[in-house]
Amino acid sequence: METRKVQVTGGSTYTVSIPKEWATENDVSAGTEVEFYPEGDSLFLTPHSEEERTRGTLDITDLEGQELTRAVMTMYVSGFDVIALEGGRISTEQRATIREATQSLVGLEVLEETRDRVVVRDLLDSSELSIHNAVTRMRLISTSMLEDALAALRDLDADLARDVINRDDDLDRLWMVVSRIFRATLRTPKAAEELGVPREVCFDYHSSARQLERIGDHATKIAHLTLNIDEAIPEEVLDAIDELHADAVEVIDTAMDALFEEESEAATRKANDAREQVREIDERVRQIDELLRDLDPTRAQLLGLVVDSVLRSADYGGNVAETALQKAAPTP
Numbered sequence: 379m380e381t382r383k384v385q386v387t388g389g390s391t392y393t394v395s396i397p398k399e400w401a402t403e404n405d406v407s408a409g410t411e412v413e414f415y416p417e418g419d420s421l422f423l424t425p426h427s428e429e430e431r432t433r434g435t436l437d438i439t440d441l442e443g444q445e446l447t448r449a450v451m452t453m454y455v456s457g458f459d460v461i462a463l464e465g466g467r468i469s470t471e472q473r474a475t476i477r478e479a480t481q482s483l484v485g486l487e488v489l490e491e492t493r494d495r496v497v498v499r500d501l502l503d504s505s506e507l508s509i510h511n512a513v514t515r516m517r518l519i520s521t522s523m524l525e526d527a528l529a530a531l532r533d534l535d536a537d538l539a540r541d542v543i544n545r546d547d548d549l550d551r552l553w554m555v556v557s558r559i560f561r562a563t564l565r566t567p568k569a570a571e572e573l574g575v576p577r578e579v580c581f582d583y584h585s586s587a588r589q590l591e592r593i594g595d596h597a598t599k600i601a602h603l604t605l606n607i608d609e610a611i612p613e614e615v616l617d618a619i620d621e622l623h624a625d626a627v628e629v630i631d632t633a634m635d636a637l638f639e640e641e642s643e644a645a646t647r648k649a650n651d652a653r654e655q656v657r658e659i660d661e662r663v664r665q666i667d668e669l670l671r672d673l674d675p676t677r678a679q680l681l682g683l684v685v686d687s688v689l690r691s692a693d694y695g696g697n698v699a700e701t702a703l704q705k706a707a708p709t710p
Contacts, residue, residue, distance in 0.1 A: 413568065422567040434458035439465040442472055450479040454486060454500070455557045457565055463496045482547060484555045509559045509575060510638075513583045516552045516590040517634050519545060521627055523597035524691055528623050531604045531684060532616050539601040549594040553587055560584040582705045586637055589694040593630065596687035603680055612673070615681060618666045622688050625662060629655045630695035636702035645706035652699035659692050 382394045396406070404425050406412065413424050434453055441449055453461045463476060476496050480486040485502035523542050530538035562569035563580045570577050629652050636648035666685050670678040 424566060424568065432458050433460040433462070435462045435464060437465065438463045438468070438472060442469075443475060446472060446475045447479045450476060450498070451483065451554065454483050455554055455561060457558060457562045459500045460489070461498045463498070465494055467494055468496060482551060484551050507555065507559055507573070509556055509573060509580055509583050512552050512556050512559070513587050513590070514638075516549060516556070516587055516594075517630075519549050519552070520590040520593040520597065521630060523549070523594050524600075524623065524627070524688070527597040527600040527604070528619065528684075528688070530601060531607070531611070531619070534604065534607060534610065536605055539604040542601040543598050546594050546598045549591055553591040556584055556587040579705065582637065582701050585701045586634070586698045589697045592694050593691045596691050600684050600687050603684055607677070607680060609677070611677075611681065612669075615666070615669050615673075618662070618669055619681075619685060619688065622659065622662050622666065622685065625655065625659050626688050626692035626695065629659070629692045630698070633695045633698035633702060637698055637705065639702070639706070642706040642708075645702055649699040649702040649706065652702075653696055656692055656696040656699075659689065663689055 380397050382396075385393045387393050401407065406425050410425060414421055416422075434456070436449060436453060438446055438449065450461070450463070465472070473491070473496065476498070477488060480488055480498050485500045486498055487501055488496060489499040490497040523545050526538055527542045529535070530542060559569075559573065560580050560583070563573060563575075563577045570580065573580070575583075632648055632652040632655065636645045636652060639645035639648060663685060667682070670681055670685075673681070
């Protein structure tokens with residue numbers, strides 16, 4: 379850390395020098411334009427850039443399959459708008475993997491292809507993205523997935539179960555978008571200004587989106603378990619699971635309402651209500667465990683995993699409530 383004294387020039391203009399080492403590293407010299415972004419009691423300075431698109435290059439010579447897919451996703455989440463994937467000779471299999479990876483990411487399209495190079499570009503304007511809308515959409519998808527997964531379990535509806543599994547891709551795409559937006563706000567204050575949301579709130583949204591993505595994973599797990607159940611499940615067990623599900627959704631909805639609540643006192647009250655509801659759910663789980671003891675071990679184990687996934691979904695709602703409490707707390 380370096381300190382500088384503020385000077386007054388011309389009788390009314392405040393000036394301060396910037397560290398020479400930082401200026402040199404960032405190509406700042408006499409005549410260079412810089413940008414200032416106020417945030418609370420802080421003022422962020424960054425060199426003005428004419429480049430509107432962030433470009434990145436990745437050597438994929440030794441990458442294939444899931445490793446290549448993860449590499450493309452990492453470049454996307456890291457905030458690159460134009461990604462050049464290069465290799466001595468890009469194979470047909472690598473090209474297919476790249477196309478599949480781009481199709482699983484919002485806004486990404488293949489822009490150029492040559493023998494040794496594939497360029498993909500994000501066609502969305504980052505300033506038009508809304509992290510609030512993305513998280514809201516994740517909330518709707520994750521809770522509907524959980525509801526439909528348990529409906530598929532009740533009716534042993536294989537088609538509905540497969541539909542739930544397929545919808546997990548939609549949730550993952552939104553999770554990637556939220557992660558990309560969040561990392562952009564960490565990288566540059568300009569992104570936070572264009573977004574219109576403070577970086578602390580972006581962090582809260584990102585943390586909560588992770589919990590919603592995990593709820594979707596457990597809905598998918600229930601759907602997979604349903605595909606392995608052949609015989610009808612006792613009605614009393616289904617009714618008990620439905621009641622547990624209703625309690626879990628109440629936790630998730632109350633917690634998300636607290637997260638989006640602008641008034642601190644109301645947000646705190648809702649978040650505490652959600653946390654209290656999580657504690658009350660444990661007793662209902664114990665009652666279901668008693669019912670499962672009357673079933674044969676294999677079926678009891680499968681249904682026990684279903685109950686555990688619903689319980690964990692409620693716990694993730696509780697985590698959102700914790701985040702909402704932090705968001706509502708007074709700022710130091």
